[in-house]
Amino acid sequence: MGHREDLLAGAKRxxxxxxxxxxxxxxxVAASGTNLASIGYHYGSKNALMAEALFAAxxxxxxxxxxxxxxxxxxxAGRRQHFETGWTVIIDLFQKHRALWSAQMEAVLLADRxxxxxxxxxxxxxESSTGLxxxxxxxxxxxxxxxxxxxxxxLYMTLLGGLLLQQQLEHYPVPDGRDLAQAMAWISxxxxx
Numbered sequence: 001m002g003h004r005e006d007l008l009a010g011a012k013r014x015x016x017x018x019x020x021x022x023x024x025x026x027x028x029v030a031a032s033g034t035n036l037a038s039i040g041y042h043y044g045s046k047n048a049l050m051a052e053a054l055f056a057a058x059x060x061x062x063x064x065x066x067x068x069x070x071x072x073x074x075x076x077a078g079r080r081q082h083f084e085t086g087w088t089v090i091i092d093l094f095q096k097h098r099a100l101w102s103a104q105m106e107a108v109l110l111a112d113r114x115x116x117x118x119x120x121x122x123x124x125x126x127e128s129s130t131g132l133x134x135x136x137x138x139x140x141x142x143x144x145x146x147x148x149x150x151x152x153x154x155l156y157m158t159l160l161g162g163l164l165l166q167q168q169l170e171h172y173p174v175p176d177g178r179d180l181a182q183a184m185a186w187i188s189x190x191x192x193x
Contacts, residue, residue, distance in 0.1 A: 007028060008052060010034070011023070011049050012056055015054060021106055025046040054103065058104065058128065062131045079137065083177070084177040086136040086177065087163075087177035089177075091167070091175075098167075101164050126153075129149050130149060130153070136152075136156060137152065
């Protein structure tokens with residue numbers, strides 16, 4: 001690996017061990033075996049590197065979720081079963097990736113005062129929401145339309161954020177995929193409580 005890749009690996013490690021805000025440039029350098037000048041040369045700033053590390057760690061989680069869903073979802077699953085099983089897998093993976101989600105929530109809160117972070121979240125939104133739609137609707141990512149991204153993407157990102165908050169608080173009951181699917185059926189009138 002070159003310095004660029006070493007820096008990214010070190011930043012990901014620091015992100016998961018120390019969190020977003022508590023990671024310093026010196027921490028990244030120590031974890032990557034590089035030097036301070038490498039951060040500016042390859043990424044422009046520590047914040048840009050940390051945003052890239054956050055995106056890479058989230059992509060790793062997405063791969064993990066995709067594999068976990070493929071292992072439990074039966075062939076020919078319908079839309080509701082895909083939704084229900086997909087959310088159950090996502091919720092089950094929250095604990096395994098708790099450090100990532102803590103760092104993600106921390107970064108979201110910091111984005112209010114950090115234009116680079118706001119820009120990062122704005123540019124990563126389409127890929128993130130497309131990944132969730134593909135996972136939860138059982139469609140290939142390349143077939144997700146702008147309208148689906150606008151409607152499903154917004155709903156799924158809202159659900160994800162709320163579930164993460166509930167999970168982080170630990171004592172708040174977190175619904176499972178079946179609960180979410182049932183709630184959606186009641187809201188749509190397809191089923192009654």
